[in-house]
Amino acid sequence: MRVAIIFSFFVFFVNGNVFGSNTQNSLNIDKKETEIEDIRLEVNVMKGNYHDLLKRVIDNENTIELLENDKQYLTNEVENLKRQLSCEIEELHVITGEHQQDLNETNFDLDHSGHSFNKTVQELGYKVDVLETKLLCLERKNSEESLEEWNNKTEVVSVCTFETIEEENCVFYNDETGLDKRNWIRHLSSTKTCVTDPCRSMAGNYYMYTDNLNYLDNALLVSKILQQGVKLCLSFNYNFMYGPSSWILEVIASSSGNNRTIFTTSGIHSYQWFYKKLYIQPECNLQIMFNGIDTANYNYGKISLDNIMLFTGECGPQTFP
Numbered sequence: 001m002r003v004a005i006i007f008s009f010f011v012f013f014v015n016g017n018v019f020g021s022n023t024q025n026s027l028n029i030d031k032k033e034t035e036i037e038d039i040r041l042e043v044n045v046m047k048g049n050y051h052d053l054l055k056r057v058i059d060n061e062n063t064i065e066l067l068e069n070d071k072q073y074l075t076n077e078v079e080n081l082k083r084q085l086s087c088e089i090e091e092l093h094v095i096t097g098e099h100q101q102d103l104n105e106t107n108f109d110l111d112h113s114g115h116s117f118n119k120t121v122q123e124l125g126y127k128v129d130v131l132e133t134k135l136l137c138l139e140r141k142n143s144e145e146s147l148e149e150w151n152n153k154t155e156v157v158s159v160c161t162f163e164t165i166e167e168e169n170c171v172f173y174n175d176e177t178g179l180d181k182r183n184w185i186r187h188l189s190s191t192k193t194c195v196t197d198p199c200r201s202m203a204g205n206y207y208m209y210t211d212n213l214n215y216l217d218n219a220l221l222v223s224k225i226l227q228q229g230v231k232l233c234l235s236f237n238y239n240f241m242y243g244p245s246s247w248i249l250e251v252i253a254s255s256s257g258n259n260r261t262i263f264t265t266s267g268i269h270s271y272q273w274f275y276k277k278l279y280i281q282p283e284c285n286l287q288i289m290f291n292g293i294d295t296a297n298y299n300y301g302k303i304s305l306d307n308i309m310l311f312t313g314e315c316g317p318q319t320f321p
């Protein structure tokens, strides 16, 4: 019995040691395997990351290569453009130089031409002065001869009978420059009884009378500028037609804008025509004007003119119409 107990104890002891050691080892192995598996997984993850990184590196290298190629291409293009522009700038310099030379030559020619032109103008001016002096002398000589000749004989300068609208030898016309308010009107003789208007001409069928005027309105019949330095004789017929109006008729000698009244008459007359003859001294830029003025503001009665004659020389019997 005692042996059996010891044996059992021995078995228990041996089994307890052997089985305890084996369990511990198994746990260690499992732990190691787990660690190995973890490491393996980690390595796989790292491998995956490495592959991705490697792929990105390769992609970036490709991109860098492409960019470098582009850079090289652009660098080449820039170089080509530089060379091309350089050539064009050089050509422009050459062209500009040529144009500058042409311009200089043109300026030189112009200066030369201008000098020649000015010289020619001066020479022509001098010749013109000489010719003008000669012409002046000739004109003076002719003028003196002509004046003497004209003043020694009577010539008709102007004849205004008003029988036609246009009279070739009549130098008088209505002023249209604004010096007056109204016009003289060509009028046909009437067979009516003359009451308030003129009805018959002095001679022929037509005469001139003033338009209906307002108070102090006037009408000017003006001659052309007459020959200078010539004595003149003016003769005319006038009529203040009977009526309530009162009128002034002036004859003015205008010399270069200076007016000198050489005859004036006014009042109310009858149907009668009056005759007047005036000597006019030689003056420069002479114009003769008939100025009719209404001083009563009635639309009745008019001033009439007919047979205005202008002769050279002093008034004498030969100037009667």
Ligand SMILES: [Ca+2]
Residues within 6 Å of the ligand: 161, 162, 163, 201, 202, 203, 204, 205, 206, 207, 306, 307
């Ligand atoms: Ca007449």
Ligand SMILES: [Ca+2]
Residues within 6 Å of the ligand: 174, 175, 176, 180, 181, 182, 183, 184, 219, 220
């Ligand atoms: Ca007028």
